[in-house]
Amino acid sequence: MKIVCCYFSGTGNTARACEELMEQLEQNGHITSLFPIRKDAERPDLSDADCLLVGYPVHGFNAPVPVLKFLKSLDKTQKKTPCYLVRTSGEPLKFNTASGVTPKRILKKKGYAVMGEFHYVLPYNIIFRHSDGMAARMKRGLELRLPADAEKIAHIEQFSVKCGPVSRFVSLVCRIEHAAMPRIGRHFKTTEKCVGCGKCEKICPQGNIRMENGRPSFGKSCAGCMGCVFSCPQDAIHPALFEGWKVNGAYTFDAPPATDGEVCKYCKKAYLRYFHEGEEQDRSS
Numbered sequence: 001m002k003i004v005c006c007y008f009s010g011t012g013n014t015a016r017a018c019e020e021l022m023e024q025l026e027q028n029g030h031i032t033s034l035f036p037i038r039k040d041a042e043r044p045d046l047s048d049a050d051c052l053l054v055g056y057p058v059h060g061f062n063a064p065v066p067v068l069k070f071l072k073s074l075d076k077t078q079k080k081t082p083c084y085l086v087r088t089s090g091e092p093l094k095f096n097t098a099s100g101v102t103p104k105r106i107l108k109k110k111g112y113a114v115m116g117e118f119h120y121v122l123p124y125n126i127i128f129r130h131s132d133g134m135a136a137r138m139k140r141g142l143e144l145r146l147p148a149d150a151e152k153i154a155h156i157e158q159f160s161v162k163c164g165p166v167s168r169f170v171s172l173v174c175r176i177e178h179a180a181m182p183r184i185g186r187h188f189k190t191t192e193k194c195v196g197c198g199k200c201e202k203i204c205p206q207g208n209i210r211m212e213n214g215r216p217s218f219g220k221s222c223a224g225c226m227g228c229v230f231s232c233p234q235d236a237i238h239p240a241l242f243e244g245w246k247v248n249g250a251y252t253f254d255a256p257p258a259t260d261g262e263v264c265k266y267c268k269k270a271y272l273r274y275f276h277e278g279e280e281q282d283r284s285s
């Protein structure tokens with residue numbers, strides 16, 4: 001089977017999840033190709049794909065704007081190509097499932113048959129920094145799910161993910177972020193710590209950063225992915241309203257995974273449920 005995965009990723013979590021899922025599918029004998037959704041990236045040819053995966057991080061209980069734009073730009077197909085959403089988020093809250101509503105609607109309009117949604121919890125790139133132990137346990141949570149999830153794709157298994165009216169309502173309210181982000185992003189500034197390395201310019205999936213006189217200048221198309229803020233080696237970006245929620249520096253993922261007792265107090269029950277589900281899935285596969 002020829003499987004194409006198109007994904008948006010600001011700080012690498014969704015890229016990691018999609019890459020690992022595709023690696024698993026390759027090992028199972030499928031032909032896979034990965035395409036980042038970036039303004040400077042080539043457009044995928046989906047005409048002979050047997051299955052499409054669309055990866056994205058949850059932003060304010062919604063899919064990020066570049067993902068919705070990408071889906072709207074797809075050619076209509078008569079083939080009813082099977083399609084799965086692959087999303088990542090920092091917390092295992094049910095509200096996050098509402099982020100699939102609009103992508104599914106667009107995909108259906110375009111003639112794709114949405115078969116299911118995979119969800120992986122990976123460390124936060126905004127709000128607060130997870131501990132290394134939490135990051136490692138999340139990585140394990142992803143790895144434990146991959147074999148069964150790849151099987152579902154291989155068999156084009158159809159499954160639905162519940163999304164209640166409260167989640168839809170919260171997601172709708174949070175959609176204000178889509179309009180707010182380009183405005184907030186214009187006010188990102190660099191501090192004197194900036195050494196003009198240009199890493200932020202290269203990372204920005206929106207082409208929203210230009211180096212001018214050795215310093216980054218922020219444009220009007222920020223999608224709030226936090227890629228620049230997270231990846232700056234000098235922690236030199238001041239993300240305007242998000243300064244108090246800033247997370248800088250990649251996670252290592254190789255610490256001993258957090259035990260149940262060490263799981264962070266915020267949403268502890270939900271994290272434990274997510275981790276135990278993965279372990280259960282692994283035992284029964």
Ligand SMILES: Cc1cc2nc3c(=O)[nH]c(=O)nc-3n(C[C@H](O)[C@H](O)[C@H](O)COP(=O)(O)O)c2cc1C
Binds near residue numbers: 008009056124125126
């Ligand atoms: C602007 C913004 C909004 C976010 N909103 C949510 C959210 O509503 N729910 C959640 O669980 N995580 C949220 N996150 C966390 C990311 O979904 C999570 O860290 C994700 O794995 C990042 O993926 P990436 O590294 O591929 O960009 C948000 C992150 C950003 C930058």
Ligand code: SF4
Binds near residue numbers: 195199231
């Ligand atoms: S990545 Fe950081 S140090 Fe490098 S140019 Fe951008 S803001 Fe400056």
Ligand code: SF4
Binds near residue numbers: 209
């Ligand atoms: S400016 Fe920074 S936060 Fe905004 S889209 Fe580019 S990398 Fe993401």
